[in-house]
Amino acid sequence: MFDRIRRYAGRFRGTEEEKAPESRPSRERRTHNLFEAAAAYVAARAEDDQDRIEEAAGWVSPEALSFGVSELAYRAVITLARERDESPSAVARALLGLPVA
Incomplete structure (x- = not known):
């Protein structure tokens, strides 16, 4: 997963640096918070939206x-875990489809 992110980010490093700030759309000039990027990335992964995955991966x-x-x-x-009144370990294992230890 992280290799794919690195490849995506690497594709745009050169082109982004070569562009003048005025030529970038105003949406791209905005600095994104790492938590905004993570939320957008995970939501896009859940919806299997490759374009949004790549966009969010490029924010940070x-x-x-x-x-x-x-x-x-x-x-x-x-x-x-709080909602289900279970241990965090049990919830994490259940989310990953692992048997409860």
């Missing part, structure tokens, strides 16, 4: 995206 560095996705997963597991 691969390392920042990885951290944001990890933080989103942590918060989601904690929230589901």
Whole structure:
């Protein structure tokens, strides 16, 4: 997964640096928060929208995206565990289709 993100980001590094800031659409000039990028990336993955996946992956560095996705997963597991009145471990394993340890 992260290799795909790195390849995508690498494709645009050269072209983005060569473009003058005025030639970029105003939407691209906006600095994205790593949590916005993670939320958009995960939502696009859930909807299997490759264009949005690639767009969100380009908003921040691969390392920042990885951290944001990890933080989103942590918060989601904690929230589901509280809602289900189960342990975070049981919820995480259930989400991944693993047997309860």
